[in-house]
Amino acid sequence: MLSDEYRYRILKRLEKNPEISQRELAKELGISLGRANYCIKALIERGLVKANNFRSIKNRSGYAYYLTPKGFEEKARITVAFLKLKMAEYEILKREIAHLQREASELTNQDSL
Secondary structure (H helix, E strand, O other): OOOHHHHHHHHHHHHHOOOOOHHHHHHHHOOOHHHHHHHHHHHHHOOOEEEEEEEOOOOOEEEEEEEOHHHHHHHHHHHHHHHHHHHHHHHHHHHHHHHHHHHHHHHHHHHOO
């Protein structure tokens, strides 16, 4: 199953660079080439991405991956969901940092006694 995070990251990269190779995509995302291939196929099957053949300058065939209208809608939905998730994580981290700062301050004050 393709998580929202990977769907977001892949759609974002494909929108920015439709001619990115699966190998380059895998490297940018820190995943295997097989997983990148699986993810792109899943997005194509869901109608979020369309792949078109093209010939590169190096005389080898390649694909350009374009977001479909449904893909743009999904990217917008996932962007909002991803932002909410990251904001919640940020709030938790802020509370943890404040707690650690208080704890460190208390320990420092005890050491000076």
